[in-house]
Amino acid sequence: MVDKDFDKHLAGASRRAFPRVEQHGIDYIPENERRSRPSNLFILLLGGSMTFGLFIIGWYPIAFGLGWWSAATSIVAGSAVGAVFLGLSGLMGPHSGTNNPVSSGAYFGVAGRLIGSILEGTASLAFAAISIWTGGDALASALIRFFDMPDNEMVRLVAYAVLSIIVTVISVYGHHSMMASLKFILPTAGLCMVVGLFVYSGDFSASYAGTGHYAFGSQSSTWLVSALLCAATVSSYAAYAGDWTRHIPASKYSDRRIVLTLFLGGTFGMAACFLWGAFTSAAAFNTGAAGADTPFVFGIVNVVPLWYIPALLYLGLASGTTQAVINTYGTGLDTSAIIPRFNRVQATLLACGLATVLVYIGHFYDKIESGMSIYLQLLVCFSIPWVVIVVYGHVKRRGYYDVDDLQVFNRRLRGGIYWYIGGLNPPTLTLWCIAAVVGMLFSVNDAYTGPLAPMIGGIDGGLVASGLVALIGCPIIHRIWPDRAEVYGPQHIPGRNPSAQEVPAALEPS
Numbered sequence: 001m002v003d004k005d006f007d008k009h010l011a012g013a014s015r016r017a018f019p020r021v022e023q024h025g026i027d028y029i030p031e032n033e034r035r036s037r038p039s040n041l042f043i044l045l046l047g048g049s050m051t052f053g054l055f056i057i058g059w060y061p062i063a064f065g066l067g068w069w070s071a072a073t074s075i076v077a078g079s080a081v082g083a084v085f086l087g088l089s090g091l092m093g094p095h096s097g098t099n100n101p102v103s104s105g106a107y108f109g110v111a112g113r114l115i116g117s118i119l120e121g122t123a124s125l126a127f128a129a130i131s132i133w134t135g136g137d138a139l140a141s142a143l144i145r146f147f148d149m150p151d152n153e154m155v156r157l158v159a160y161a162v163l164s165i166i167v168t169v170i171s172v173y174g175h176h177s178m179m180a181s182l183k184f185i186l187p188t189a190g191l192c193m194v195v196g197l198f199v200y201s202g203d204f205s206a207s208y209a210g211t212g213h214y215a216f217g218s219q220s221s222t223w224l225v226s227a228l229l230c231a232a233t234v235s236s237y238a239a240y241a242g243d244w245t246r247h248i249p250a251s252k253y254s255d256r257r258i259v260l261t262l263f264l265g266g267t268f269g270m271a272a273c274f275l276w277g278a279f280t281s282a283a284a285f286n287t288g289a290a291g292a293d294t295p296f297v298f299g300i301v302n303v304v305p306l307w308y309i310p311a312l313l314y315l316g317l318a319s320g321t322t323q324a325v326i327n328t329y330g331t332g333l334d335t336s337a338i339i340p341r342f343n344r345v346q347a348t349l350l351a352c353g354l355a356t357v358l359v360y361i362g363h364f365y366d367k368i369e370s371g372m373s374i375y376l377q378l379l380v381c382f383s384i385p386w387v388v389i390v391v392y393g394h395v396k397r398r399g400y401y402d403v404d405d406l407q408v409f410n411r412r413l414r415g416g417i418y419w420y421i422g423g424l425n426p427p428t429l430t431l432w433c434i435a436a437v438v439g440m441l442f443s444v445n446d447a448y449t450g451p452l453a454p455m456i457g458g459i460d461g462g463l464v465a466s467g468l469v470a471l472i473g474c475p476i477i478h479r480i481w482p483d484r485a486e487v488y489g490p491q492h493i494p495g496r497n498p499s500a501q502e503v504p505a506a507l508e509p510s
Helices: 002-017 039-047 052-063 068-088 092-096 114-146 153-173 175-201 219-235 255-287 296-301 306-338 344-364 367-396 426-441 462-480
Strands: none
Touching: 039 175, 039 255, 052 068, 052 114, 052 219, 052 255, 052 296, 052 306, 068 219, 068 255, 068 367, 092 367, 114 153, 114 296, 114 306, 114 344, 114 367, 153 175, 153 306, 153 344, 175 255, 175 306, 219 255, 219 367, 219 462, 255 296, 296 306, 306 344, 367 426, 367 462, 426 462
């Protein structure tokens, strides 16, 4: 009896010492197994943004020629706009019990939801690689400066490897480990950033007026482009907000609280980190230590005293790792959605491997990095109308999902209320395509200028144009092609007793 009790105690101690690997992938998470809360969303957005991969967003307005106050207002305004999309995108997860791409099957069809999986998966993969790049560069630059070494390529390659290994381990363990690392990062990296404000304050001047040479012709156009950049960055998290909110029980926390927390996380969490990047950049530009062509990391490392280098080292290693984990965790979920035979762990290992390969290829072939940057700019045209359509559908159907029928494609079956025509919902897919094409016509980036962009002064209007088309088109297509009654829940089906026990519709094998 004593031996059995001892064995049980030892097993329990082992589980506490070694956290369990998350078993749930894109399958439905029962409410009694959800352990997260809305406050975790703010921690995730603030703690996960304390990284050079997002500090650099604040560098751009200064590098574009704006002064401090113009840069700061563009960052706050743009982040608030993006946070609206981010906040609303958190609605689906608690009700569907899965991530947003799978939830989108209710509106695009269970096969059409692959659009969301591809959009989210490729974006997360690119962001993960960029996080490892910038984090590794910051780590290497700080080491080189601290130990007074010559610029050494091997230091960078080792830094990338260290970050990639840590990212893979945390991502494989899953949501609980990701949140645990974020709760450690938030106070420690936050302290480094606060100290940094005092360090850079000697070179910073609130009256810094900019370079006088605006990247987009005028101050107003440059301000607008900077704001749109921040809006696009914050809203880019909208596609995978469901990765986190699916762990929140809908019966315990209201939709309003989830939306508000995500909005605050985008406006005051992510924007605070953008502002830190702008603050340090303004200091570097003000002293002449940096120019428009100076890489962000090198510019802000060169103006600090030697004793602060370990703090930048920590931000490069710890925070860069955490941001990459957020992205590889989401990529793992989407990879398992695209390749159903892979479970979450297998898909996450594949995603981390691909991100690492991209980093090393990009290090030796810089066109990969610039190509990924262009892709992320264009991605807004495809992802924003997708978010608008999904959020509109969620609100119109009052958050109802047949959670069993949502999983049809993942089980390699067919049928159910979201099968539509061959697993696709043609009206919704058509609207998304039209909105994306219109967005492309107004897009501007280093490789492509849309033919309609000159009508709005040559700035990138893809986000606004594609979002407006989707928003205007949603009520139109629902009026012309109304949804069937069953997608609104059993209470809307004539002759169905809504209080009766619901039995999932029979699914026929493919």
